[in-house]
Amino acid sequence: MRTMKIGNSGLEASVVGIGTWAIGGDSNWGASDDAESIRTIHRARELGVTLLDTAPAYGLGHSEEVVGEALQGRRDDYVLATKCGLRWDIEEGAVFLERDGVRIVRNARPERLREEVEMSLRRLKTDHIDIYIVHWQSVPEYPVPIEDTMGALMKLKEQGKIKAIGASNVSREECKEYVKHGQLDLIQEKYSMLDRSAEQHFFDLCAEHNVCFQAYSPLERGVLTGKYTLDTPLGEGAAKRKIKWFEKENLVHIVDLVKKWEPLCRKYDCTMTHLVIAWTAAQGTGDNVNVLCGARKTGQIEENAGGGDVVLDPADIERMRADVEAIA
Numbered sequence: 583m584r585t586m587k588i589g590n591s592g593l594e595a596s597v598v599g600i601g602t603w604a605i606g607g608d609s610n611w612g613a614s615d616d617a618e619s620i621r622t623i624h625r626a627r628e629l630g631v632t633l634l635d636t637a638p639a640y641g642l643g644h645s646e647e648v649v650g651e652a653l654q655g656r657r658d659d660y661v662l663a664t665k666c667g668l669r670w671d672i673e674e675g676a677v678f679l680e681r682d683g684v685r686i687v688r689n690a691r692p693e694r695l696r697e698e699v700e701m702s703l704r705r706l707k708t709d710h711i712d713i714y715i716v717h718w719q720s721v722p723e724y725p726v727p728i729e730d731t732m733g734a735l736m737k738l739k740e741q742g743k744i745k746a747i748g749a750s751n752v753s754r755e756e757c758k759e760y761v762k763h764g765q766l767d768l769i770q771e772k773y774s775m776l777d778r779s780a781e782q783h784f785f786d787l788c789a790e791h792n793v794c795f796q797a798y799s800p801l802e803r804g805v806l807t808g809k810y811t812l813d814t815p816l817g818e819g820a821a822k823r824k825i826k827w828f829e830k831e832n833l834v835h836i837v838d839l840v841k842k843w844e845p846l847c848r849k850y851d852c853t854m855t856h857l858v859i860a861w862t863a864a865q866g867t868g869d870n871v872n873v874l875c876g877a878r879k880t881g882q883i884e885e886n887a888g889g890g891d892v893v894l895d896p897a898d899i900e901r902m903r904a905d906v907e908a909i910a
Protein backbone atom coordinates (compact mmCIF):
# COMPACT_ATOMS: atom_id res chain seq x y z
CA MET A 583 0.00 0.00 0.00
CA ARG A 584 1.37 3.42 -0.97
CA THR A 585 1.50 6.08 1.71
CA MET A 586 1.29 9.85 1.56
CA LYS A 587 1.97 12.87 3.73
CA ILE A 588 -1.03 14.51 5.36
CA GLY A 589 -0.42 18.19 4.62
CA ASN A 590 2.36 19.67 6.72
CA SER A 591 1.41 17.68 9.82
CA GLY A 592 4.31 15.23 9.66
CA LEU A 593 1.76 12.39 9.62
CA GLU A 594 2.13 9.71 6.95
CA ALA A 595 -0.91 7.59 6.10
CA SER A 596 -2.12 5.05 3.54
CA VAL A 597 -3.46 6.43 0.25
CA VAL A 598 -6.63 4.38 0.79
CA GLY A 599 -8.36 4.99 4.11
CA ILE A 600 -11.12 3.09 5.85
CA GLY A 601 -14.28 5.02 6.72
CA THR A 602 -16.51 3.79 9.53
CA TRP A 603 -19.78 5.61 9.00
CA ALA A 604 -21.64 2.38 8.23
CA ILE A 605 -20.04 0.78 11.30
CA GLY A 606 -22.16 3.23 13.33
CA GLY A 607 -25.09 1.10 12.15
CA ASP A 608 -27.89 3.65 12.40
CA SER A 609 -30.89 4.08 10.12
CA ASN A 610 -28.56 5.42 7.41
CA TRP A 611 -26.96 2.01 6.93
CA GLY A 612 -29.02 -0.53 8.86
CA ALA A 613 -27.55 -2.62 11.65
CA SER A 614 -23.84 -3.50 11.50
CA ASP A 615 -22.21 -6.52 13.11
CA ASP A 616 -19.75 -5.02 15.63
CA ALA A 617 -17.52 -8.12 15.77
CA GLU A 618 -17.20 -8.11 11.97
CA SER A 619 -16.56 -4.35 12.04
CA ILE A 620 -13.66 -4.88 14.45
CA ARG A 621 -12.27 -7.70 12.29
CA THR A 622 -12.53 -5.35 9.29
CA ILE A 623 -10.55 -2.61 11.07
CA HIS A 624 -7.85 -5.13 12.03
CA ARG A 625 -7.75 -6.61 8.53
CA ALA A 626 -7.34 -3.10 7.12
CA ARG A 627 -4.11 -2.66 9.07
CA GLU A 628 -2.79 -6.04 7.93
CA LEU A 629 -3.31 -4.85 4.37
CA GLY A 630 -1.47 -1.57 4.99
CA VAL A 631 -4.52 0.65 5.47
CA THR A 632 -3.51 2.92 8.34
CA LEU A 633 -5.89 5.84 7.87
CA LEU A 634 -9.03 5.22 9.93
CA ASP A 635 -11.86 7.74 9.89
CA THR A 636 -14.80 7.98 12.25
CA ALA A 637 -17.08 10.67 13.74
CA PRO A 638 -19.21 11.11 16.86
CA ALA A 639 -22.30 11.48 14.68
CA TYR A 640 -21.88 8.01 13.10
CA GLY A 641 -24.42 6.00 15.08
CA LEU A 642 -24.41 8.70 17.80
CA GLY A 643 -21.13 7.58 19.34
CA HIS A 644 -21.39 3.93 18.32
CA SER A 645 -18.85 4.07 15.49
CA GLU A 646 -16.30 5.76 17.78
CA GLU A 647 -16.93 3.14 20.48
CA VAL A 648 -16.41 0.24 18.06
CA VAL A 649 -13.25 1.90 16.73
CA GLY A 650 -12.06 2.43 20.32
CA GLU A 651 -12.58 -1.26 21.01
CA ALA A 652 -10.73 -2.24 17.84
CA LEU A 653 -7.76 -0.01 18.70
CA GLN A 654 -7.10 -1.57 22.11
CA GLY A 655 -3.40 -2.47 22.22
CA ARG A 656 -2.94 -1.25 18.61
CA ARG A 657 -3.49 2.49 18.83
CA ASP A 658 -0.17 3.43 17.26
CA ASP A 659 -0.79 1.24 14.23
CA TYR A 660 -3.36 3.70 12.88
CA VAL A 661 -3.67 7.33 11.87
CA LEU A 662 -6.94 8.04 13.62
CA ALA A 663 -9.28 10.75 12.38
CA THR A 664 -12.49 11.82 14.05
CA LYS A 665 -14.68 14.88 13.84
CA CYS A 666 -16.35 17.65 15.81
CA GLY A 667 -19.03 20.29 15.48
CA LEU A 668 -22.18 18.12 15.38
CA ARG A 669 -23.93 17.52 18.70
CA TRP A 670 -26.99 15.59 19.76
CA ASP A 671 -26.51 16.11 23.50
CA ILE A 672 -27.08 19.90 23.55
CA GLU A 673 -29.86 22.19 22.31
CA GLU A 674 -27.68 25.17 21.41
CA GLY A 675 -26.74 25.46 17.74
CA ALA A 676 -28.30 25.39 14.26
CA VAL A 677 -30.38 22.29 13.49
CA PHE A 678 -28.42 19.96 11.21
CA LEU A 679 -31.00 17.19 10.99
CA GLU A 680 -33.57 15.25 12.96
CA ARG A 681 -33.40 11.47 12.67
CA ASP A 682 -34.74 8.56 14.68
CA GLY A 683 -36.23 11.05 17.17
CA VAL A 684 -32.87 12.75 17.74
CA ARG A 685 -32.03 16.34 16.90
CA ILE A 686 -28.43 17.03 15.81
CA VAL A 687 -27.14 20.61 15.90
CA ARG A 688 -24.11 22.32 14.37
CA ASN A 689 -21.95 23.96 17.01
CA ALA A 690 -18.20 24.48 16.65
CA ARG A 691 -17.78 27.13 19.35
CA PRO A 692 -14.46 26.91 21.21
CA GLU A 693 -15.96 25.90 24.57
CA ARG A 694 -18.04 23.20 22.88
CA LEU A 695 -15.03 21.79 21.03
CA ARG A 696 -13.15 21.55 24.32
CA GLU A 697 -16.01 19.43 25.72
CA GLU A 698 -16.40 17.39 22.58
CA VAL A 699 -12.80 16.33 22.23
CA GLU A 700 -12.90 14.81 25.72
CA MET A 701 -16.03 12.80 24.83
CA SER A 702 -14.38 11.45 21.68
CA LEU A 703 -11.16 10.58 23.51
CA ARG A 704 -13.23 8.63 26.05
CA ARG A 705 -15.19 6.69 23.43
CA LEU A 706 -12.04 6.04 21.40
CA LYS A 707 -10.15 4.96 24.55
CA THR A 708 -7.09 7.00 23.58
CA ASP A 709 -5.25 10.11 24.73
CA HIS A 710 -4.89 11.73 21.32
CA ILE A 711 -6.57 12.06 17.95
CA ASP A 712 -4.34 12.26 14.90
CA ILE A 713 -6.61 14.29 12.61
CA TYR A 714 -9.46 16.30 14.12
CA ILE A 715 -11.93 17.43 11.48
CA VAL A 716 -14.73 20.00 11.74
CA HIS A 717 -17.54 17.87 10.30
CA TRP A 718 -19.95 20.52 8.96
CA GLN A 719 -19.50 24.27 8.91
CA SER A 720 -21.53 26.89 10.74
CA VAL A 721 -24.56 28.51 9.09
CA PRO A 722 -26.01 32.03 9.44
CA GLU A 723 -28.67 30.90 11.98
CA TYR A 724 -25.88 30.13 14.42
CA PRO A 725 -22.67 31.72 13.16
CA VAL A 726 -19.31 30.76 14.61
CA PRO A 727 -16.30 32.52 13.05
CA ILE A 728 -13.76 30.05 11.65
CA GLU A 729 -11.10 32.15 13.36
CA ASP A 730 -12.60 31.14 16.75
CA THR A 731 -12.98 27.46 15.81
CA MET A 732 -9.44 27.32 14.43
CA GLY A 733 -8.08 29.10 17.52
CA ALA A 734 -9.61 26.40 19.75
CA LEU A 735 -8.27 23.61 17.53
CA MET A 736 -4.76 25.09 17.52
CA LYS A 737 -4.91 25.12 21.35
CA LEU A 738 -5.92 21.44 21.40
CA LYS A 739 -2.94 20.77 19.19
CA GLU A 740 -0.60 22.62 21.55
CA GLN A 741 -1.97 20.45 24.37
CA GLY A 742 -1.17 17.30 22.37
CA LYS A 743 -4.81 16.16 22.27
CA ILE A 744 -4.85 16.38 18.49
CA LYS A 745 -1.99 16.21 15.97
CA ALA A 746 -3.50 17.76 12.86
CA ILE A 747 -6.54 19.82 11.89
CA GLY A 748 -9.02 19.11 9.12
CA ALA A 749 -12.26 20.61 7.85
CA SER A 750 -15.08 18.98 5.95
CA ASN A 751 -17.93 20.11 3.74
CA VAL A 752 -16.34 23.52 3.31
CA SER A 753 -16.78 26.17 0.64
CA ARG A 754 -13.70 27.56 -1.08
CA GLU A 755 -14.01 30.70 1.05
CA GLU A 756 -14.23 28.69 4.26
CA CYS A 757 -11.18 26.70 3.25
CA LYS A 758 -9.21 29.93 2.74
CA GLU A 759 -10.38 31.18 6.12
CA TYR A 760 -9.06 28.02 7.86
CA VAL A 761 -5.71 28.41 6.14
CA LYS A 762 -5.55 32.06 7.19
CA HIS A 763 -6.06 31.34 10.89
CA GLY A 764 -3.95 28.27 11.57
CA GLN A 765 -2.48 25.12 10.05
CA LEU A 766 -5.05 23.23 8.00
CA ASP A 767 -3.66 19.84 6.91
CA LEU A 768 -6.66 18.13 5.30
CA ILE A 769 -10.06 18.78 3.83
CA GLN A 770 -12.55 15.91 3.57
CA GLU A 771 -15.00 16.43 0.71
CA LYS A 772 -17.48 14.45 -1.37
CA TYR A 773 -15.62 13.45 -4.53
CA SER A 774 -15.94 10.60 -6.94
CA MET A 775 -15.44 10.07 -10.67
CA LEU A 776 -19.18 10.70 -11.04
CA ASP A 777 -19.20 13.84 -8.89
CA ARG A 778 -16.17 15.93 -9.76
CA SER A 779 -17.25 19.43 -8.73
CA ALA A 780 -14.66 19.52 -5.90
CA GLU A 781 -11.90 19.59 -8.55
CA GLN A 782 -12.55 23.19 -9.55
CA HIS A 783 -13.24 24.38 -6.02
CA PHE A 784 -10.33 22.85 -4.16
CA PHE A 785 -7.56 21.16 -6.13
CA ASP A 786 -5.61 24.38 -6.79
CA LEU A 787 -6.09 25.61 -3.20
CA CYS A 788 -4.92 22.29 -1.77
CA ALA A 789 -1.82 22.34 -3.97
CA GLU A 790 -1.07 25.98 -3.10
CA HIS A 791 -1.32 25.43 0.68
CA ASN A 792 -0.19 21.79 0.82
CA VAL A 793 -3.51 20.61 2.23
CA CYS A 794 -4.36 16.94 1.70
CA PHE A 795 -7.58 16.48 -0.31
CA GLN A 796 -9.45 13.50 1.13
CA ALA A 797 -12.25 12.17 -1.08
CA TYR A 798 -15.27 10.73 0.71
CA SER A 799 -17.87 8.48 -0.93
CA PRO A 800 -15.44 7.65 -3.78
CA LEU A 801 -17.43 4.47 -4.49
CA GLU A 802 -20.74 6.37 -4.47
CA ARG A 803 -21.75 4.18 -1.51
CA GLY A 804 -20.96 0.97 -3.38
CA VAL A 805 -22.49 1.57 -6.82
CA LEU A 806 -19.03 2.13 -8.35
CA THR A 807 -17.85 -1.31 -7.24
CA GLY A 808 -19.69 -2.52 -10.33
CA LYS A 809 -21.52 -5.15 -8.27
CA TYR A 810 -24.98 -3.64 -8.64
CA THR A 811 -27.21 -4.81 -11.44
CA LEU A 812 -30.75 -3.58 -12.07
CA ASP A 813 -32.04 -6.39 -9.83
CA THR A 814 -29.69 -6.03 -6.85
CA PRO A 815 -31.63 -5.18 -3.67
CA LEU A 816 -30.32 -2.06 -1.90
CA GLY A 817 -30.72 -3.48 1.58
CA GLU A 818 -31.53 -1.45 4.67
CA GLY A 819 -30.75 2.18 5.30
CA ALA A 820 -31.16 5.64 3.81
CA ALA A 821 -27.55 6.33 2.79
CA LYS A 822 -27.60 4.40 -0.50
CA ARG A 823 -31.02 5.79 -1.40
CA LYS A 824 -29.58 9.30 -1.41
CA ILE A 825 -27.27 8.33 -4.31
CA LYS A 826 -28.97 8.91 -7.66
CA TRP A 827 -26.74 6.33 -9.38
CA PHE A 828 -28.65 3.50 -7.68
CA GLU A 829 -31.83 4.59 -9.54
CA LYS A 830 -32.52 2.31 -12.49
CA GLU A 831 -32.31 4.99 -15.21
CA ASN A 832 -28.82 5.97 -13.96
CA LEU A 833 -27.63 2.52 -12.95
CA VAL A 834 -27.81 1.40 -16.58
CA HIS A 835 -24.90 3.75 -17.33
CA ILE A 836 -22.82 2.16 -14.57
CA VAL A 837 -23.64 -1.33 -15.84
CA ASP A 838 -22.40 -0.16 -19.29
CA LEU A 839 -19.24 1.27 -17.76
CA VAL A 840 -18.45 -2.04 -16.07
CA LYS A 841 -18.64 -3.75 -19.48
CA LYS A 842 -16.64 -1.03 -21.20
CA TRP A 843 -13.83 -1.27 -18.65
CA GLU A 844 -13.49 -5.06 -18.73
CA PRO A 845 -10.36 -4.76 -20.94
CA LEU A 846 -8.85 -2.34 -18.40
CA CYS A 847 -9.57 -4.78 -15.59
CA ARG A 848 -7.80 -7.46 -17.61
CA LYS A 849 -4.86 -5.16 -18.40
CA TYR A 850 -4.26 -4.33 -14.72
CA ASP A 851 -5.49 -7.71 -13.45
CA CYS A 852 -7.89 -5.90 -11.15
CA THR A 853 -11.57 -5.29 -10.38
CA MET A 854 -13.81 -2.31 -11.21
CA THR A 855 -13.47 -1.19 -7.55
CA HIS A 856 -9.68 -1.17 -7.94
CA LEU A 857 -9.89 0.89 -11.14
CA VAL A 858 -12.17 3.44 -9.48
CA ILE A 859 -9.98 3.80 -6.39
CA ALA A 860 -6.78 4.02 -8.45
CA TRP A 861 -8.34 6.64 -10.74
CA THR A 862 -9.47 8.72 -7.76
CA ALA A 863 -6.04 8.55 -6.09
CA ALA A 864 -4.43 9.72 -9.34
CA GLN A 865 -6.33 13.02 -9.43
CA GLY A 866 -5.16 16.39 -8.06
CA THR A 867 -1.57 17.54 -8.09
CA GLY A 868 1.43 15.84 -6.57
CA ASP A 869 0.01 12.75 -4.83
CA ASN A 870 -2.25 14.88 -2.68
CA VAL A 871 -5.51 12.92 -2.92
CA ASN A 872 -6.46 10.45 -0.21
CA VAL A 873 -9.26 8.00 -0.98
CA LEU A 874 -11.57 7.31 1.96
CA CYS A 875 -13.69 4.23 1.27
CA GLY A 876 -16.28 2.98 3.73
CA ALA A 877 -16.10 -0.69 4.72
CA ARG A 878 -17.70 -2.80 7.41
CA LYS A 879 -16.91 -6.30 6.14
CA THR A 880 -13.51 -7.94 5.77
CA GLY A 881 -14.20 -8.82 2.13
CA GLN A 882 -14.85 -5.15 1.35
CA ILE A 883 -11.59 -3.88 2.85
CA GLU A 884 -9.67 -6.72 1.22
CA GLU A 885 -10.87 -5.51 -2.15
CA ASN A 886 -10.61 -1.78 -1.46
CA ALA A 887 -7.07 -1.95 -0.11
CA GLY A 888 -5.97 -3.48 -3.42
CA GLY A 889 -6.97 -0.24 -5.17
CA GLY A 890 -4.06 1.46 -3.42
CA ASP A 891 -1.60 -0.73 -5.29
CA VAL A 892 -2.88 -0.15 -8.82
CA VAL A 893 -1.09 2.55 -10.80
CA LEU A 894 -2.88 3.47 -14.02
CA ASP A 895 -1.16 4.71 -17.17
CA PRO A 896 -1.88 8.41 -17.89
CA ALA A 897 -3.66 7.47 -21.16
CA ASP A 898 -6.03 5.15 -19.26
CA ILE A 899 -6.73 7.84 -16.66
CA GLU A 900 -7.70 10.22 -19.46
CA ARG A 901 -9.79 7.59 -21.22
CA MET A 902 -11.67 6.82 -18.02
CA ARG A 903 -12.31 10.53 -17.49
CA ALA A 904 -13.74 10.82 -20.99
CA ASP A 905 -16.01 7.82 -20.32
CA VAL A 906 -17.40 9.26 -17.08
CA GLU A 907 -17.75 12.74 -18.57
CA ALA A 908 -20.05 11.20 -21.15
CA ILE A 909 -22.49 10.16 -18.39
CA ALA A 910 -21.95 12.68 -15.56
Ligand SMILES: NC(=O)c1ccc[n+]([C@@H]2O[C@H](COP(=O)([O-])OP(=O)(O)OC[C@H]3O[C@@H](n4cnc5c(N)ncnc54)[C@H](OP(=O)(O)O)[C@@H]3O)[C@@H](O)[C@H]2O)c1
Pocket residue numbers: 600601602603604611635636717750751770771797798799800801802803804805807809817855874875876877878879881882883885886
Ligand atom coordinates in the same frame (compact mmCIF):
# COMPACT_ATOMS: atom_id res chain seq x y z
N1 LIG B 1 -17.33 14.31 6.13
C1 LIG B 1 -18.51 13.88 5.76
O1 LIG B 1 -19.53 14.59 5.81
C2 LIG B 1 -18.62 12.47 5.26
C3 LIG B 1 -19.77 12.08 4.53
C4 LIG B 1 -19.84 10.75 4.06
C5 LIG B 1 -18.80 9.88 4.32
N2 LIG B 1 -17.72 10.29 5.06
C6 LIG B 1 -16.62 9.35 5.40
O2 LIG B 1 -16.18 8.73 4.22
C7 LIG B 1 -16.34 7.30 4.30
C8 LIG B 1 -16.66 6.74 2.93
O3 LIG B 1 -17.84 7.31 2.39
P1 LIG B 1 -19.21 6.51 2.21
O4 LIG B 1 -19.27 5.44 3.21
O5 LIG B 1 -20.28 7.53 2.12
O6 LIG B 1 -19.14 5.92 0.74
P2 LIG B 1 -18.25 4.88 -0.09
O7 LIG B 1 -16.92 4.72 0.48
O8 LIG B 1 -18.38 5.31 -1.49
O9 LIG B 1 -19.10 3.54 0.07
C9 LIG B 1 -19.03 2.77 1.21
C10 LIG B 1 -20.06 1.65 1.19
O10 LIG B 1 -20.01 0.94 -0.04
C11 LIG B 1 -20.09 -0.46 0.21
N3 LIG B 1 -18.78 -1.05 -0.16
C12 LIG B 1 -17.54 -0.65 0.20
N4 LIG B 1 -16.59 -1.40 -0.35
C13 LIG B 1 -17.23 -2.34 -1.08
C14 LIG B 1 -16.78 -3.41 -1.87
N5 LIG B 1 -15.49 -3.65 -2.06
N6 LIG B 1 -17.72 -4.18 -2.49
C15 LIG B 1 -19.05 -3.93 -2.33
N7 LIG B 1 -19.53 -2.91 -1.57
C16 LIG B 1 -18.63 -2.12 -0.95
C17 LIG B 1 -20.35 -0.63 1.71
O11 LIG B 1 -21.77 -0.60 1.94
P3 LIG B 1 -22.58 -1.89 2.46
O12 LIG B 1 -21.79 -2.45 3.60
O13 LIG B 1 -23.90 -1.34 2.86
O14 LIG B 1 -22.67 -2.79 1.28
C18 LIG B 1 -19.73 0.64 2.25
O15 LIG B 1 -20.25 1.01 3.51
C19 LIG B 1 -17.42 7.11 5.39
O16 LIG B 1 -17.39 5.83 5.97
C20 LIG B 1 -17.03 8.21 6.34
O17 LIG B 1 -15.93 7.81 7.14
C21 LIG B 1 -17.62 11.56 5.51
